[in-house]
Amino acid sequence: DADVTQTPRNRITKTGKRIMLECSQTKGHDRMYWYRQDPGLGLRLIYYSFDVKDINKGEISDGYSVSRQAQAKFSLSLESAIPNQTALYFCATSDGGMNTEAFFGQGTRLTVV
Amino acid sequence: SQKIEQNSEALNIQEGKTATLTCNYTNYSPAYLQWYRQDPGRGPVFLLLIRENEKEKRKERLKVTFDTTLKQSLFHITASQPADSATYLCALYYGNNRLAFGKGNQVVVIP
Numbered sequence: 001d002a003d004v005t006q007t008p009r010n011r012i013t014k015t016g017k018r019i020m021l022e023c024s025q026t027k028g029h030d031r032m033y034w035y036r037q038d039p040g041l042g043l044r045l046i047y048y049s050f051d052v053k054d055i056n057k058g059e060i061s062d063g064y065s066v067s068r069q070a071q072a073k074f075s076l077s078l079e080s081a082i083p084n085q086t087a088l089y090f091c092a093t094s095d096g097g098m099n100t101e102a103f104f105g106q107g108t109r110l111t112v113v
Numbered sequence: 114s115q116k117i118e119q120n121s122e123a124l125n126i127q128e129g130k131t132a133t134l135t136c137n138y139t140n141y142s143p144a145y146l147q148w149y150r151q152d153p154g155r156g157p158v159f160l161l162l163i164r165e166n167e168k169e170k171r172k173e174r175l176k177v178t179f180d181t182t183l184k185q186s187l188f189h190i191t192a193s194q195p196a197d198s199a200t201y202l203c204a205l206y207y208g209n210n211r212l213a214f215g216k217g218n219q220v221v222v223i224p
Contacts, residue, residue, distance in 0.1 A: 033212060040121070040216070042217055056209060056211075089148070090156050096210075099162060101147065101158075106155060109154075
């Protein structure tokens with residue numbers, strides 16, 4: 001099993017719909033991140049969490065919300081999806097500290113039509 | 114905010130040659146810099162981390178340098194192979210332990 005699992009892997013949704021992307025990890029890490037990746041723009045940080053009670057906005061949090069249900073679970077929601085939220089979304093975890101690597105999930109390809 | 118720059122143009126290189134990628138950063142002085150590999154449609158995978166007091170770090174055919182005066186890191190793939198074809202991302206922590214990535218630099222190794 002993968003260390004970081006994202007569901008769904010692919011999703012097509014309509015404009016205005018609410019959608020949740022889920023992430024779970026078996027690494028036992030405290031820190032979890034959500035990124036989106038667009039061609040030419042690279043990985044951009046949406047939200048990050050240092051523990052269940054500590055959630056922080058990243059560079060591009062508008063239009064998104066998150067929930068840290070447990071140490072191992074971090075969900076990203078699009079309250080009312082719009083076409084420019086079409087992107088590849090990645091969840092990542094790390095053990096904390098600036099000398100630690102991040103582990104990424106397989107990604108969720110989201111298309112908003 | 115932290116700005117991390119990598120060359121947007123793909124690097125095409127002949128098999129067996131050394132590929133060299135550049136990462137420049139501004140507005141922060143990270144104690145560590147990381148490099149990741151990303152294959153199409155997949156999540157980035159960690160390759161190497163280098164500390165500010167390390168001039169060079171090696172792992173098999175990979176070598177990374179870190180020049181804190183120039184605010185630059187170089188990433189080398191020696192004796193490149195077609196399997197090395199991928200996008201390579203540099204990354205660093207800044208601010209409130211945010212992990213930021215460059216846009217990545219694609220490498221294409223030609224047999």
